[in-house]
Amino acid sequence: MKTIGHWINGKHIEDQCRMQDVFNPATGEICKRVSLADRATVEAAITAAQSAYPAWRGTPALKRARVMYRFKELLEKNADEICALLTEEHGKVLGDARGELSRAVENVEYACGAPELLKGEFSKDVGPSIDSWSEFQPLGVVAGITPFNFPVMVPLWMYPAAIVCGNSFVLKPSERTPASTMFVASLLHEAGLPPGVMNVVNGDKEAVDSLLEDPRVKGVSFVGSTPVAEAIYSKGTAAGKRVQALGGAKNHAIVMPDADLDNAVNALMGAAYGSCGERCMAISVAVAVGETTADALIGKLSEQLKTLKVGPGIDTCSAMGPLITESHRKKVTDLIDSGVTAGAQLVVDGRELRITGHENGYFLGGCLFDRVTPEMKIYQEEIFGPVLCVVRAETMEQAMQLINDHQYGNGTCIFTRDGEAARYFSDHIEVGMVGINVPLPVPVAYHSFGGWKRSLFGDLHAYGPDSIRFYTRRKTITQRWPSAGVRQGADFAFPTHD
Ligand code: NAD
Numbered sequence: 001m002k003t004i005g006h007w008i009n010g011k012h013i014e015d016q017c018r019m020q021d022v023f024n025p026a027t028g029e030i031c032k033r034v035s036l037a038d039r040a041t042v043e044a045a046i047t048a049a050q051s052a053y054p055a056w057r058g059t060p061a062l063k064r065a066r067v068m069y070r071f072k073e074l075l076e077k078n079a080d081e082i083c084a085l086l087t088e089e090h091g092k093v094l095g096d097a098r099g100e101l102s103r104a105v106e107n108v109e110y111a112c113g114a115p116e117l118l119k120g121e122f123s124k125d126v127g128p129s130i131d132s133w134s135e136f137q138p139l140g141v142v143a144g145i146t147p148f149n150f151p152v153m154v155p156l157w158m159y160p161a162a163i164v165c166g167n168s169f170v171l172k173p174s175e176r177t178p179a180s181t182m183f184v185a186s187l188l189h190e191a192g193l194p195p196g197v198m199n200v201v202n203g204d205k206e207a208v209d210s211l212l213e214d215p216r217v218k219g220v221s222f223v224g225s226t227p228v229a230e231a232i233y234s235k236g237t238a239a240g241k242r243v244q245a246l247g248g249a250k251n252h253a254i255v256m257p258d259a260d261l262d263n264a265v266n267a268l269m270g271a272a273y274g275s276c277g278e279r280c281m282a283i284s285v286a287v288a289v290g291e292t293t294a295d296a297l298i299g300k301l302s303e304q305l306k307t308l309k310v311g312p313g314i315d316t317c318s319a320m321g322p323l324i325t326e327s328h329r330k331k332v333t334d335l336i337d338s339g340v341t342a343g344a345q346l347v348v349d350g351r352e353l354r355i356t357g358h359e360n361g362y363f364l365g366g367c368l369f370d371r372v373t374p375e376m377k378i379y380q381e382e383i384f385g386p387v388l389c390v391v392r393a394e395t396m397e398q399a400m401q402l403i404n405d406h407q408y409g410n411g412t413c414i415f416t417r418d419g420e421a422a423r424y425f426s427d428h429i430e431v432g433m434v435g436i437n438v439p440l441p442v443p444v445a446y447h448s449f450g451g452w453k454r455s456l457f458g459d460l461h462a463y464g465p466d467s468i469r470f471y472t473r474r475k476t477i478t479q480r481w482p483s484a485g486v487r488q489g490a491d492f493a494f495p496t497h498d
Contacts, residue, residue: 004034004178006041006202007186009048010195015041020175020204025091025322026312028360032089034178037203042170042210045199049141049168050216052196057138057166064164065114070191071160072108075101078187085180086152087313091321091362092275094313104153106445107463111160117468118165127497130480136472138166139218139242143211145232147224148174148324149278151181157449158221159185159198161467167219171200172211176324178202212236219471221462222246223280226382226408226454233457244458244470246450248382249410252285253439254399254425257293259415263437265300267415271439272388273308273320273366280455281411281433281440284383285372287391287399294392298347298370301388305348305366311355322362323385329362332385336367339378339389345370350386374402382408396421404430410451413439432456 004022005014018036023029037045056064075082083097092100122133144158151173159169173181185200201207211217212235219242222232226247236243253271255264271283286301288294311318323329333351340346350365364386372379372389379389393399403412413435414425422436432451435441443449443464450461460466482488 001030002032004032004182004202006035006037006045007182007200008041008045009052009199010189012186013041017041022089022176022178023325024088025324026314026358026361028326028362032179034175034202036175037172037201037207037210039206039210042201042203042207043214045170045201046141046211046214046216048196048199049170052194053138053140053168056163056168056194056197059166061115061118061164061166064166065112067188067191067193068108068111068114068160068164071188071193072105072112074187074191075105075108075184078183082152082180082184084314085183086177087321089177089179090148090151091313091324092278093318093321094316096275097313100150100153103442103445104156107153107156108160110445110464111164114164117465118472126478127480127495129482130478132476132478134474134476136165136468137475138472140167141217142167142169142219142221142471143217144169144171145208145211145220145222145224146171146173146181148176149275149280151177152184154223155181155185157223157463157467161463162221162471163193163197165468165471167471168197169199170211170217171198172203172207173200175202175204208232212239212241215239217241219243220245221470223462229457230454242470244456244460244462246280246456246462247454248384248408249280249282249451249455250285250380250382250406250408251281251283251411251413252287252399252403252406253283253413253415254287254289254396254403255293255297256396256414256416256418256421257290258417259293260417261293261296261300264415265297265304267437267439268301268388269304269308271413273386276320276323276364277386278324278384279440281442282384283413283439284387285379285389285391287393287402289393289396289399291392294370294390298368298390301368301390302348305368308366310350310353310363310365312358312361320366320386323364324362326362328384329364332364332383332387335378335381335383335385336387339369339372339376342376342378344372344376344378344389374405380407396425400425400429407454408451409453410455411435411441413437413441432461
């Protein structure tokens with residue numbers, strides 16, 4: 001059985017202390033075992049990162065960026081292997097894995113711009129013979145903690161930017177999907193990154209706590225569920241670290257009476273059921289404005305759901321794969337049961353779906369609820385499964401109020417042909433990422449990604465320009481080179497420009 005250890009100081013480390021099984025969700029079989037790092041292993045990774053930091057910080061930004069150019073080429077060269085690992089452990093269909101890798105590579109391309117991004121700000125002659133500039137210095141050792149659902153892309157939101165800024169990095173990926181993350185990170189070695197600048201420790205809460213408690217770790221980027229994000233933000237900031245912690249979501253789409261309904265339905269199918277609903281940007285609530293819109297929407301969605309091809313991710317005919325684990329499947333079906341008990345209409349029920357030849361896989365058919373109301377658990381909680389809840393609203397204001405009242409504010413979208421309504425929506429909606437006829441408004445790599453409310457703890461968003469600010473500290477220098485012979489006496493007043 002293949003085991004996945006850690007990658008510390010440029011070497012693969014096997015550590016047999018505690019091991020956990022990794023499953024292939026399409027078969028329910030164990031495909032690998034992963035080491036769970038203890039405190040000593042995490043400390044070894046931090047020590048390696050700390051030792052590599054001074055030389056890396058002193059390496060010109062252009063040379064740091066060149067590593068990323070080579071890394072990008074290696075990611076593209078190894079795309080088939082990366083996507084096969086992703087599909088095996090996560091379950092997502094191969095086309096979706098390719099999409100994940102492609103969006104991941106964009107972040108590496110952005111990091112290639114480091115010399116430009118780190119140029120700083122300069123003002124000449126702020127006073128007599130006085131110049132002033134701000135430069136952006138790295139933090140030191142930075143840690144990243146990532147979720148199971150994007151094992152390649154989410155880590156690449158973090159470490160390419162952190163590394164080109166001159167930091168060294170310790171990544172703690174999800175213990176449920178470790179192999180693709182590990183494979184990708186170790187390509188950095190081939191790309192020419194000096195040992196110790198990037199390290200990967202696999203593990204669970206023990207590894208995370210060790211990272212949070214070590215004073216040598218200066219910054220933490222976290223992506224995962226809201227309860228863990230909130231705890232990590234509190235603990236990390238209390239320890240004086242800079243922390244950004246991105247959490248869960250409940251993304252609503254408003255369908256207006258004037259929307260191109262066929263377009264909206266196609267978009268909703270992909271956004272709700274793609275990756276089995278296991279995306280933080282998945283649309284899980286559709287708010288139909290008006291009864292006629294709602295009836296038509298339910299009719300068209302249920303028709304399309306009948307044709308949704310569910311099956312193993314490696315089968316190119318599959319549009320949707322399995323959920324990540326048996327226990328997550330149980331959590332999702334319990335939530336569906338709670339919706340039925342609460343009185344929502346389960347128009348399409350995927351609970352009984354079985355895939356021939358894959359009876360032990362964690363499959364669940366697409367589910368569609370109508371007449372969901374705000375007090376129901378299926379409305380309040382993130383389900384993270386292939387379940388779309390339709391809520392009926394009388395007006396656009398009512399639909400927007402629902403979104404603004406919700407605890408999460410990650411992504412949202414409006415389907416309409418009315419530019420005025422769309423503009424009002426984007427102006428007033430309390431959500432971090434907004435789509436107008438775009439169901440998954442995941443920002444491109446040169447904008448930043450992040451939600452509002454309980455979808456993000458911290459001030460700066462992930463990747464793009466915010467990541468350069470997150471992984472650096474501003475230092476402002478004011479310098480004077482007085483002309484020969486010009487000497488000032490002691491002045492006890494606060495310096496002014498007069
Ligand atoms: P998770 O919170 O269970 O795990 C995320 C990471 O935290 C993993 O590395 C895990 O090992 C670690 N962890 C788990 N429990 C911990 C604990 N008690 N203490 C310390 N560390 C702990 O999340 P997940 O199930 O892997 O991922 C799904 C969640 O991530 C969903 O809620 C989804 O919305 C969210 N997510 C958010 C974004 C975003 O950008 N906002 C992106 C992707 C996923």
